[in-house]
Amino acid sequence: MAAKLVPYLMSEDARAQAEFYKNALSGEVHFVKTLGEVPGTPEAAKDKVMHLVLTVAGENTLFLSDSFQPAxxxxxxxxxxxxxxxxxxxxxxxxxxxxxxxxxxxxxxxxxxxxxxxxxxxxxxxxxxx
Incomplete structure (x- = not known):
């Protein structure tokens, strides 16, 4: 069986958190999808991050998403x-x-x-x- 474990972090500000990790751990953001790309998303939520992919400290992957509850x-x-x-x-x-x-x-x-x-x-x- 082949599998890869990727931590998925829920955040109150996924973009800022990813930027912090990018700087702290020599990382790179590879992908950001917002809720605004999903049809029917309320205007107030359109800038929220639905899925963000970041690599840090070499080839370690983290996923992040904005949370609608306190993270x-x-x-x-x-x-x-x-x-x-x-x-x-x-x-x-x-x-x-x-x-x-x-x-x-x-x-x-x-x-x-x-x-x-x-x-x-x-x-x-x-x-x-x-």
Whole structure:
């Protein structure tokens, strides 16, 4: 069986969140479809993002969509991003933590890896590993 897991993030502002990840993780937005492209969408919702595709930190894909309810972070799930280079990992950790919350500092751990955890400004928990 072949499958690929792609995180799908619900956002209060998918465009801004994607731009943040694009800058923090050297990403690229590949596709944006708005609700305005769907017949019958109310005028007030036409600019809302129905589906956005973004790659970050190489070839890692994230999907984002605007939510019609408050998009709240959850401790039930974290996104873990493993880097080959310590400087790149530290840079991603620092940028993701801007205006966010540092949960664990990015430091060398007893098991031999560098590890840090942040909750970004959008409430998404990131585990950064080298």
């Amino acid at each position: 709240e972070g959850s401790r039930n799930m974290s996104l873990s991003l493993a880097f080959d280079d310590e400087a790149e990992a530290r840079n991603a950790y620092t940028k993701l933590g801007e205006e966010g919350t540092i949960k664990f500092p990015f430091e060398h751990q007893p098991w031999g890896a560098y590890y840090g955890e942040v909750v970004d400004r959008y409430g998404v928990t990131w585990q950064i590993v080298k």
